[in-house]
Amino acid sequence: MDFTKMGFQRLGYDNYETWKLRARQVLTREGLWQYVVNDLPGVEVGSSEWKTKNELALQTIGFLVEDAQLRLIQDAVTAKDAWSRLRTYYIKDSSVGKVALIKKLSKTELSEVGDLRQHLMDLEQLFEKIENAGCRMDEDMKAAFILASLPESYENTVAAIQGRMEVFTMNFVKTKLLEEYDRRTQRGKFEDSKAMVVKAVRKNENKRLCYACGSPEHLIRDCDKLEIMREKTSRSTTAGNRTQTARSAQSDVHSDRHICFAALQEETGDHWYLDSAASTHMTGNTNNLDWHRKTKKQRVILANGDELHSTAVGGVILPAVGADKRPVDVKLNNVVIVPGLSTNLVSVEVITSQGYAILFSSDDCKILKDGEVVVVAQKIGRLYRF
Numbered sequence: 373m374d375f376t377k378m379g380f381q382r383l384g385y386d387n388y389e390t391w392k393l394r395a396r397q398v399l400t401r402e403g404l405w406q407y408v409v410n411d412l413p414g415v416e417v418g419s420s421e422w423k424t425k426n427e428l429a430l431q432t433i434g435f436l437v438e439d440a441q442l443r444l445i446q447d448a449v450t451a452k453d454a455w456s457r458l459r460t461y462y463i464k465d466s467s468v469g470k471v472a473l474i475k476k477l478s479k480t481e482l483s484e485v486g487d488l489r490q491h492l493m494d495l496e497q498l499f500e501k502i503e504n505a506g507c508r509m510d511e512d513m514k515a516a517f518i519l520a521s522l523p524e525s526y527e528n529t530v531a532a533i534q535g536r537m538e539v540f541t542m543n544f545v546k547t548k549l550l551e552e553y554d555r556r557t558q559r560g561k562f563e564d565s566k567a568m569v570v571k572a573v574r575k576n577e578n579k580r581l582c583y584a585c586g587s588p589e590h591l592i593r594d595c596d597k598l599e600i601m602r603e604k605t606s607r608s609t610t611a612g613n614r615t616q617t618a619r620s621a622q623s624d625v626h627s628d629r630h631i632c633f634a635a636l637q638e639e640t641g642d643h644w645y646l647d648s649a650a651s652t653h654m655t656g657n658t659n660n661l662d663w664h665r666k667t668k669k670q671r672v673i674l675a676n677g678d679e680l681h682s683t684a685v686g687g688v689i690l691p692a693v694g695a696d697k698r699p700v701d702v703k704l705n706n707v708v709i710v711p712g713l714s715t716n717l718v719s720v721e722v723i724t725s726q727g728y729a730i731l732f733s734s735d736d737c738k739i740l741k742d743g744e745v746v747v748v749a750q751k752i753g754r755l756y757r758f
Contacts, residue, residue, distance in 0.1 A: 383437040388462035389500050395436050404429035408451045426451055433458075463504045473502045477517060484523045485743040488553040492546060495521065515545040526552070556742070643716060644690055646730075646737065646749050646756040650719035653707040660716055661686035661707060672710050684709040690718075692758050695738070695745035702747055702758065718758065732756070 380398065383391040399405040406412055407422070407429040415422055429451035434442060437458070444461050448454035477498045482491045499514050519530050529552045533545055642660065654672075658664050664686025672680040686709060690702040704718065720730070729740045737756045739747040749756040 380436070383441050383458070388458070389497055391436075392459075395433065398436065399429060399432060402432065404432060404451070408455045410452055430454055463501075470502070470505050470507055473498065473505060474507075477502065481521050482523055484525055488549060491521070492518065492549070511542050512540055515540055515542050518545055518549070522549075644718050644758045645716065646720065646758070647717045648720040650717045651721050653704050653719045653722060654710050654713060654715065654717040655707055656710055656713035656715070658684065658686065658709055661688045661709070663687055664709060670708065672713070680710050680712045682708045682710045690758050692747050692749070694747060700747060
């Protein structure tokens with residue numbers, strides 16, 4: 373039987389711990405394992421039956437290792453001898469080997485954005501290697517090593533587990549940690565409490581320009597020419613000229629004023645654009661929102677010096693796509709309604725404080741949480757659109 377067709381991975385330089393379990397399963401299935409351990413009730417060692425089965429077990433072991441490993445067992449005359457040679461080669465019983473394994477275990481730590489499931493698997497492999505090297509580890513000791521390897525964000529979970537010493541076992545610890553990890557994963561994929569937030573990638577700051585004067589040395593919020601533009605620009609601009617796609621700068625020190633700089637000339641319809649300079653989420657039409665309420669008017673200053681006024685604030689759930697192309701919902705709260713503004717803006721400025729990150733590329737931008745992509749916006753021209 374060709375076991376490789378069944379997905380069996382032959383013995384290489386770095387998979388002995390897994391291989392020995394799989395190899396034993398294969399030998400047991402073929403009725404040959406007892407010839408490896410010499411557990412042969414009713415069969416005399418050296419008999420014709422023993423010779424036939426031993427040779428079959430020996431050749432099976434040889435088939436289950438890679439070509440480079442055959443040299444380790446080429447002189448073995450029994451299946452038991454071949455198995456023993458492989459174990460001796462891959463498991464170091466020396467004190468040096470034990471120290472190296474213990475040192476590696478003590479340095480194994482989970483990062484804040486690491487995969488807990490893979491981390492637990494790595495630790496269990498280390499536990500097995502240490503025990504194979506002759507160091508017996510109790511279950512509570514293994515559990516203690518696992519808890520000690522976790523980052524600070526797991527402190528509350530660790531404290532809760534330590535408070536249950538009567539059930540302080542490996543299975544209990546692993547179950548509780550995986551439950552917490554699954555909760556974190558779900559929170560990372562679906563944020564349903566406040567506005568979704570992103571943090572601009574630091575390297576993209578160098579690419580941002582002042583929309584007032586075009587300088588790469590500062591943003592519009594710091595531009596000395598903005599007030600001059602306001603004073604020189606006529607107040608007679610029509611509402612039609614006001615309704616255009618906008619780029620927003622950070623609001624100034626007054627809580628009732630925002631600055632809005634025009635970037636496009638056409639209507640944006642139902643689409644929403646990610647704006648790395650916006651001071652707040654904005655839309656010009658209440659029909660774009662799922663709910664809204666009237667609020668005190670706020671001044672929205674256009675780049676031509678004209679002003680619009682907000683009339684309400686609301687919220688919306690935007691249909692978007694995730695990394696796997698499946699639909700996801702993006703919930704935005706505190707969206708300012710500015711009649712006369714045609715652009716629907718998703719403000720990076722507003723949503724940079726709650727742990728998300730955004731990665732820009734030539735085709736799209738990816739919004740990440742704990743290193744995992746949760747939303748993808750498509751690049752249209754120079755803007756990124758949901």
